[in-house]
Amino acid sequence: MFEYFPGNYVWNLGVVATLNSGGLIDEVDRACRPIRELAARGSDVGTREFMAAWTAVAEDLAAQAGADEKAGHRRTAGQKYRRATNYLVQAERMQRAHAPDRNVVYRRCLDLQQKVFDLIDPATTRVAVPFESTTLPAYFTNAGGTAPCIVMWNGLDSTKEHMYASRFAEELAARGISTLMVDCPGSGEALRLQGLTARASTEDWAAACVDYLQGRDDVDPGRIGLVGWSLGGYYAPRAAAFEPRLALCVAWGANHDWGAVQRRRLEREGENPVPHYWDHVLWVWGETDLDTFIGKAEAVNLDGVVERIAVPFLVVHGENDRQIPLRYAHRSYEQAVNSPRRELRVFTAAEGGAEHIGLDHLPHVSVFIADWIADVLGARA
Numbered sequence: 001m002f003e004y005f006p007g008n009y010v011w012n013l014g015v016v017a018t019l020n021s022g023g024l025i026d027e028v029d030r031a032c033r034p035i036r037e038l039a040a041r042g043s044d045v046g047t048r049e050f051m052a053a054w055t056a057v058a059e060d061l062a063a064q065a066g067a068d069e070k071a072g073h074r075r076t077a078g079q080k081y082r083r084a085t086n087y088l089v090q091a092e093r094m095q096r097a098h099a100p101d102r103n104v105v106y107r108r109c110l111d112l113q114q115k116v117f118d119l120i121d122p123a124t125t126r127v128a129v130p131f132e133s134t135t136l137p138a139y140f141t142n143a144g145g146t147a148p149c150i151v152m153w154n155g156l157d158s159t160k161e162h163m164y165a166s167r168f169a170e171e172l173a174a175r176g177i178s179t180l181m182v183d184c185p186g187s188g189e190a191l192r193l194q195g196l197t198a199r200a201s202t203e204d205w206a207a208a209c210v211d212y213l214q215g216r217d218d219v220d221p222g223r224i225g226l227v228g229w230s231l232g233g234y235y236a237p238r239a240a241a242f243e244p245r246l247a248l249c250v251a252w253g254a255n256h257d258w259g260a261v262q263r264r265r266l267e268r269e270g271e272n273p274v275p276h277y278w279d280h281v282l283w284v285w286g287e288t289d290l291d292t293f294i295g296k297a298e299a300v301n302l303d304g305v306v307e308r309i310a311v312p313f314l315v316v317h318g319e320n321d322r323q324i325p326l327r328y329a330h331r332s333y334e335q336a337v338n339s340p341r342r343e344l345r346v347f348t349a350a351e352g353g354a355e356h357i358g359l360d361h362l363p364h365v366s367v368f369i370a371d372w373i374a375d376v377l378g379a380r381a
Contacts, residue, residue: 001320001360004032005039009271009322011050013359014090020362021086021165031057031087043275047094051105054091058084062112069119078120082165085112089161096276097283106192113161123173124164129182131208134196137189138182141169148223148247148377149178151209153202155230155253155357156284157274159188163229168366175374178219182209184235186284197286200299206239206246214245223247223377227369229357230273233324234258234300237332241308248312248376250369253321253357254329256306259297261324266294271322273356306332312341312376316369319346320354341376 002019005011018028031054038046065080092105117124123142128135139160150172152163160181163169169179183190184205186198206226214221224245228236229252240249255261264270265277274280278290287293306313313336317329326346333344345368347353352361373379 001355004028005036008039008043010043010094010273010275011039013273013356014094016355017162017359017362018086018090020359021162022167023083023086027057027061027083027087031091043272047096047275048099050094051091054087055105058087058091058112061087065115074119078116078118081112081115081119085109085116085161086165088112089159089165093157093159093162094275097279103192106189109159109161110189113164124169127180127212129180129208129212131205134194136182136184136196136205136208137194138180139164139169141173141179141181142218143173143176143178146218146220147176147178148225148379149180149213149219150373151206151213151224151226152179152181153184153205153226153228153232153235154182154187155228155232155235155255155273156187157280158230159183161188166362166366168227168370171367171370172373175370176379177370177373177377180209180213184232186286191284198284200238200296202235202239203242205235206243210243210245225249225373225377227252227373229253230323231255231258233332234302237302237306237309237313240311240313241305244310246311248314248373249309250314250316250373251329251332252316252365252369253324254315254317254332255300255324256302256328256332258300259294260301262294262297270325273323302332303335306335307337309336309339311339313339313343314369314372315342315344316358316365317344317346318354318356318358318360318365319348321356323356343372345372 003012004015034053061080061084065077068077089109127138127140160183163181172179185196190196213219225248226236227250233251233253233255315333336342353365358365
C-alpha cells in the first residue's frame with residue numbers, strides 16, 4: 001500500500017482511499033504536506049489539523065468550481081465539486097465522534113455532493129427509504145429502463161458519499177444495473193443527523209430497502225442484490241440469511257466475527273480503521289460503556305447464520321487485510337453450504353487489492369465484483 005505517512009496506517013488508509021476514489025495526487029499532496037510531521041505522533045494526534053489542511057484544499061476547489069459554474073462550464077465545475085466532496089468526507093471521517101462542528105462539516109459534504117448530481121450526474125438522485133418511524137438516507141443511480149438493482153451498505157466509518165466516490169455505482173450502471181447506496185443505522189447521515197445507531201439484526205434494514213425498490217417502476221423486483229463492504233461484510237450476509245427476496249449477496253471484506261475483532265483490539269492486536277477508535281465505536285452502536293459494548297458485540301457473528309444463505313454468495317478479501325483476518329473469509333465461504341453459487345476471491349499483494357476491502361487498488365477489486373454481479377443477474381453488457 002502507498003504510504004504517504006510512514007508508520008501511520010489510519011492516515012495512509014485515508015490517503016489511498018481518496019486517491020483510488022478520484023483524488024488527484026497534487027491536491028492530496030497539498031492537503032497532506034502541512035501535517036506530515038504530526039502523522040509521526042500517531043493517528044489520534046493531529047486530526048483537527050488534518051481536517052483544517054484537507055478542508056483548505058476542498059474549499060479552494062469548491063471556490064474554483066463556483067467560478068466555473070458561473071462561467072457556464074458545468075462539467076469542469078462538477079468534476080471539481082466531486083473531488084472537493086471526496087476530500088472533505090475523508091477529513092470528516094477522521095474526526096472524534098463528537099468533535100465541534102462535525103455535523104456542520106457533514107452538511108457541507110451533502111451540499112457539495114448534490115452539486116455533483118445537479119451538474120454532471122443526473123442519473124443519481126437523493127432518495128429516502130422508509131424505515132420504521134423514520135427513513136434511511138440514500139443515493140439512487142439509475143441505469144436506465146427497468147433494471148436489476150444492487151443495494152450497497154457501508155461499514156463502521158464510511159458513508160454513502162464514500163460509496164458514491166468509489167464509482168462502483170458507475171461500473172454497475174455500465175453493466176445495466178442500478179444502485180441504491182444507503183446510510184444504514186450507525187453510519188453516515190443516518191447516524192450523524194438522525195441518531196440511528198447500529199444493531200445486529202440487519203435484516204430489518206434489508207426488508208426496508210427491498211420494499212422501497214419493489215415499489216419503484218424502474219427496478220426489476222426479482223433481481224435485487226445486496227453488497228456490504230467492511231463492517232457491511234457482516235451486515236450483508238446477516239441480511240441475506242433472513243431476507244428471502246434478495247437475489248445475491250457480496251461480502252466485500254469478510255467480517256465474519258466482528259465481536260472477536262473487538263476483543264483483539266482491546267488487546268492491541270490488529271489495526272484500527274479510524275482515529276479515536278473506541279469513541280467512534282460507542283457512537284456507532286449507541287453505547288456509553290465499553291464493557292457493555294463488548295458484550296453487545298458478541299452477537300455480531302455469522303456462525304450459524306451464513307448457512308442460511310440460499311442465493312449466490314461472493315466473499316472478497318485482501319490477503320494483507322490488517323483489520324479483519326483472512327481466516328474469516330474462509331470461514332464465511334466454508335459455512336455457506338446452501339448457497340447455489342458461492343465463491344471466494346482473495347486479492348494478493350502481487351496484483352493489488354490486498355489491503356482492507358482492497359482500498360490499495362480499489363478499482364481492480366470493484367470491477368471484479370461488478371462483473372460477478374452482472375454474471376449472476378444476467379445483466380446487459
